[in-house]
Amino acid sequence: MQKIAYFSAEFGLDESLPIYSGGLGILAGDHVKAAADLNIPLTGVGILYGKGYFQQRIDDSGWQHHLYPDINLAASVYPVELVRDGYGQPLLIEIPLEGRKVFAKSYAVQVGSVTLYLLNTDVESNSEADRRLTDTLYPGAQDVRISQEILLGIGGTRLLTALGIKPEVWHMNEGHCAFLTLERIRMLSAQGIPFETALEVVKASTVFTTHTPVPAGHDVFSIGMMDRYFGDYYWQLGVDRDRVLSLGCIDGAFNMTRLAVSTSSRVNGVSKLHGEVTKELFHRWMPHIAIPDIPVDSVTNGIHTGTWLGHGLKELFDCHLPSDWYLQAADPDVWTAVRDIPDHELWEEHKRAKSKMLRTFGLSLPATDELPLIIGFARRFATYKRALLIFSDPERLSRILSAANRPVVLVFAGKAHPSDGPGQDLIRKIVELSHDDRFKGHVHIVENYAMDKAKLLVQGVDVWLNTPLKPMEASGTSGQKAALNGVLNCSVLDGWWVEGYNGHNGWAIESAVDTDSELQAKEDTEELYRLLEEEIIPLFYNRVEGNVPEGWVNLMKESICSLAPVYNTNRMVTDYWNKMYVPTSARGKRFAADHFEVASRVAAYKQFIRSNWSRVKISKVDVHNNNSFRAVIQLGAVWHQDVRVEAVGSDGHRGIWKVVLEPVQQLDKGLYVYEGASSDIPVHDIWQANPNVRVTPVSPDFANDHEMEMATWG
Numbered sequence: 001m002q003k004i005a006y007f008s009a010e011f012g013l014d015e016s017l018p019i020y021s022g023g024l025g026i027l028a029g030d031h032v033k034a035a036a037d038l039n040i041p042l043t044g045v046g047i048l049y050g051k052g053y054f055q056q057r058i059d060d061s062g063w064q065h066h067l068y069p070d071i072n073l074a075a076s077v078y079p080v081e082l083v084r085d086g087y088g089q090p091l092l093i094e095i096p097l098e099g100r101k102v103f104a105k106s107y108a109v110q111v112g113s114v115t116l117y118l119l120n121t122d123v124e125s126n127s128e129a130d131r132r133l134t135d136t137l138y139p140g141a142q143d144v145r146i147s148q149e150i151l152l153g154i155g156g157t158r159l160l161t162a163l164g165i166k167p168e169v170w171h172m173n174e175g176h177c178a179f180l181t182l183e184r185i186r187m188l189s190a191q192g193i194p195f196e197t198a199l200e201v202v203k204a205s206t207v208f209t210t211h212t213p214v215p216a217g218h219d220v221f222s223i224g225m226m227d228r229y230f231g232d233y234y235w236q237l238g239v240d241r242d243r244v245l246s247l248g249c250i251d252g253a254f255n256m257t258r259l260a261v262s263t264s265s266r267v268n269g270v271s272k273l274h275g276e277v278t279k280e281l282f283h284r285w286m287p288h289i290a291i292p293d294i295p296v297d298s299v300t301n302g303i304h305t306g307t308w309l310g311h312g313l314k315e316l317f318d319c320h321l322p323s324d325w326y327l328q329a330a331d332p333d334v335w336t337a338v339r340d341i342p343d344h345e346l347w348e349e350h351k352r353a354k355s356k357m358l359r360t361f362g363l364s365l366p367a368t369d370e371l372p373l374i375i376g377f378a379r380r381f382a383t384y385k386r387a388l389l390i391f392s393d394p395e396r397l398s399r400i401l402s403a404a405n406r407p408v409v410l411v412f413a414g415k416a417h418p419s420d421g422p423g424q425d426l427i428r429k430i431v432e433l434s435h436d437d438r439f440k441g442h443v444h445i446v447e448n449y450a451m452d453k454a455k456l457l458v459q460g461v462d463v464w465l466n467t468p469l470k471p472m473e474a475s476g477t478s479g480q481k482a483a484l485n486g487v488l489n490c491s492v493l494d495g496w497w498v499e500g501y502n503g504h505n506g507w508a509i510e511s512a513v514d515t516d517s518e519l520q521a522k523e524d525t526e527e528l529y530r531l532l533e534e535e536i537i538p539l540f541y542n543r544v545e546g547n548v549p550e551g552w553v554n555l556m557k558e559s560i561c562s563l564a565p566v567y568n569t570n571r572m573v574t575d576y577w578n579k580m581y582v583p584t585s586a587r588g589k590r591f592a593a594d595h596f597e598v599a600s601r602v603a604a605y606k607q608f609i610r611s612n613w614s615r616v617k618i619s620k621v622d623v624h625n626n627n628s629f630r631a632v633i634q635l636g637a638v639w640h641q642d643v644r645v646e647a648v649g650s651d652g653h654r655g656i657w658k659v660v661l662e663p664v665q666q667l668d669k670g671l672y673v674y675e676g677a678s679s680d681i682p683v684h685d686i687w688q689a690n691p692n693v694r695v696t697p698v699s700p701d702f703a704n705d706h707e708m709e710m711a712t713w714g
């Protein structure tokens with residue numbers, strides 16, 4: 001059975017254990033819960049932050065205040081226990097930090113069959129400063145950041161070793177934990193395995209999930225800082241400093257995402273679109289690889305059904321869906337029975353969730369007989385999420401919100417990172433607008449957005465609004481929680497919604513992707529107002545019989561049926577299992593077998609290619625009849641079976657086509673003629689396709705076609 005270690009800097013399991021800041025942590029928590037539901041042998045590794053992410057207070061003028069109460073472990077709904085050694089003493093892990101020794105204890109959190117280990121440095125043998133290292137999540141100070149990441153990656157690996165856990169697959173959830181690969185190389189080096197071989201062993205058994213195109217999500221440390229923290233560590237990897245740094249060095253600094261990519265055999269983004277965007281991002285690091293060829297896959301995020309589904313709705317599903325619906329949640333057939341739920345039952349249940357949300361938050365609403373249409377917007381106040389987009393034309397919005405007999409209410413919630421000034425300005429602006437006469441009673445903000453508040457909102461509003469600047473929202477998951485609860489999405493076609501929207505299960509804010517973000521905002525706003533005025537509000541207030549908005553309830557059903565089976569973590573973790581874990585486990589074993597035979601062969605082969613590649617040259621390329629190619633290629637010492645030669649051209653739609661060329665003649669030692677033709681090149685004029693020939697080093701042992709990130713073009 002494959003054993004997986006899942007490393008993440010944050011885990012959002014429950015609001016009683018606030019060691020998460022946003023989507024990344026919630027996703028990790030949901031991943032762990034789904035692994036437990038599916039009986040997948042997974043072990044989580046993270047950090048127990050003594051005070052966690054901050055608690056938010058918003059004062060009357062809209063200023064965000066940051067409170068850091070100690071986490072009360074006794075209040076956690078998941079059992080948490082200190083990990084002890086064979087003598088009953090706390091098991092201490094030692095990590096090197098700037099030449100000193102720092103100790104960490106750990107806690108085991110039990111999530112069904114899955115154990116999550118969380119490290120913490122608040123132990124007596126540490127200096128006072130070191131005891132505070134793990135107090136807060138995402139501290140502003142770079143030194144604390146790198147220390148936490150060394151603890152997570154290196155300390156986490158040492159902890160698993162101390163516990164006798166030998167993972168077959170190592171899953172890095174975002175780059176924060178990527179130092180784990182260096183520690184695993186160090187352990188192999190200590191057994192006498194050469195660095196390049198050790199690197200191949202580690203790479204073969206490691207997968208990496210990247211979560212955002214936003215630069216702030218990718219940690220970068222200066223080389224000076226790396227030298228300070230790793231000065232006494234580099235040599236332990238059995239190689240020189242520059243080679244270690246080369247694994248993560250970009251533009252003169254050490255990039256954790258680059259390290260993660262260099263040390264994994266499979267990389268994925270968190271939605272199809274994000275996979276594509278990530279290719280563009282990584283292309284800068286491997287400019288010889290055409291963007292569509294960059295080896296990045298995608299596994300679209302999902303949410304844990306049991307965590308996010310409201311109680312009342314769950315009871316309704318228990319009544320109307322097949323009895324094992326929860327375990328079969330990734331099967332679309334299970335959900336079709338949602339259509340048979342009587343409209344008024346679904347509507348009454350939704351109204352109960354809505355009232356509960358309003359009651360809990362104590363929101364005062366405009367006086368009407370019926371509950372008004374409520375639109376929710378809750379997420380981290382990062383600027384790319386454009387919380388203020390809906391206020392772009394305040395006059396028009398106030399007319400929309402306060403039309404006679406058709407009131408609309410906006411509810412906002414979210415934290416801005418303590419060092420994100422522009423994010424905090426957004427909160428102040430919304431508070432200001434909520435006091436504005438034009439919006440009084442129609443605009444509300446709820447403080448301290450966390451999982452408990454998120455549940456109330458995704459279950460209790462009518463519409464879930466999402467207006468990020470495309471394509472910055474890698475996936476987004478709050479809209480998936482909303483969909484499960486019959487709350488309708490109105491979202492920019494970004495992240496998961498590009499895949500989820502089917503034309504009739506919610507609303508899409510579609511605008512031509514523009515390089516000009518102001519123009520894009522203008523188009524998106526116009527489309528949002530149009531949808532509200534012409535579609536959303538009329539549909540919600542269209543009541544004929546018994547006050548149940550039939551059209552609306554039908555849309556709720558369509559939304560649940562089409563989205564709930566796909567955007568859940570059962571489907572997601574099954575995808576990870578099939579696409580990433582199973583093949584990587586086999587690969588890792590193969591590379592390590594027979595005293596690392598395959599790994600050392602691959603390492604030697606790559607070194608040979610690297611030292612001979614500069615002499616590979618394409619001296620002549622001819623194109624005939626628009627579809628056949630001939631190239632004269634100097635391979636030097638590189639064997640012709642060890643390269644793939646292709647003609648490559650643009651398909652006119654941001655994609656490429658390829659035609660494989662075969663060696664037809666050897667002109668001289670290491671000098672070949674290659675030829676190939678294809679009748680289905682998808683362009684009329686070959687010159688528009690800008691065709692060229694490339695030579696790529698290949699091996700049957702490589703994880704993908706471009707593992708060496710190298711190619712020579714004609």
Ligand SMILES: *Cc1c(COP(=O)(O)O)cnc(C)c1O
Nearest residue numbers: 022023379450451454476477478
């Ligand atoms: C689901 C969730 C998120 C992530 O939502 P996005 O749609 O990705 O912005 C953030 N914070 C909390 C508390 C959540 O529950």
